Amino acid sequence: MSGIGDIFNLIFFGPVINILVLIFQGLSALHIPGALGFSILVLTVLIRILVWPFMASQIKATKKMADLKPHLDALKTRHKGDKQAFASAQMTLYKEHGVNPAAGCLPALIQIPVFIALYQAIINILPGPGGNLNHINSLLYFPQLKLPSTIDPNFLGLNLGAKPSEFASLGVGLLLIPILTAALTFMQSKMTLPKPVKHYPSDSPKEVKEKEGIEESMGAIQSQMVYLMPIMIGYFAFTFPIGLAIYWNTYTVLGIIQQHRISGWGGLSDMVARFRK
Secondary structure: OHHHHHHHHHHHHHHHHHHHHHHHHHHHHOOOOOHHHHHHHHHHHHHHHHHHHHHHHHHHHHHHHHHOHHHHHHHHHHOOOOHHHHHHHHHHHHHHOOOOHHHHHHHHHHHHHHHHHHHHHHHHHOOOOOOOHHHHHHHOOOHHHOOOOOOOOEEOOEEOOOOHHHHHHHOHHHHHHHHHHHHHHHHHHHHOOOOOOOOOOOOOHHHHHHHHHHHHHHHHHHHHHHOHHHHHHHHHHHHOOHHHHHHHHHHHHHHHHHHHHHHOOHHHHHHHHHHHO
């Protein structure tokens, strides 16, 4: 296990922590208040730019798979009970539309170690039980980058090491952070879904049945991803230091922008239309 940890530190954690400290030391030299918070913001943007092409590939692959859902449902009905024939027809359908089922998984797998490294970097540099500046200093490439024993954790009036779960002693306003985090996660999750299916009086019985099938499958996805994920991430933002919420919210906002540029508002279309009215 120590060998895997050394490889991870060498390839991911080491570079991420060095970039974070380099940004922090540069902002501190310019006497910019809240240097630690701005360092997290800048590093998050850099990480998002780094994984932008991989995320774009994942979004496009997911959209293609969603667009093929009605065709897959038709194939399931046509080859009901014949798994081999269905698998063959499914692969033919994917080939005709240039869809690679694994294309949406690979980009996500590539991002995981980067996210873990960034998470550990923020946890280690923030004040609190998880902070470990000695560990950070041991991974720095240059002695000039070494951090002092204490770092100012304040950013825009917030202590980045504080947790919203401590609102009883620090103020009820901290609860806005996990609420915002959950709301942004909901927006991004909702956008990944296809646009809501519209029903028209002129729909034939066959079209009505097909749309009902699509809605049923979408409903299962929504209950699992669109609602559970924001609750889970919001709970993490409630229990983790504020510095991590800044990273997550910045990353999510950039993700929403990228999602909109590639596939529009998706499942959020109706809500956006009602808001504009």
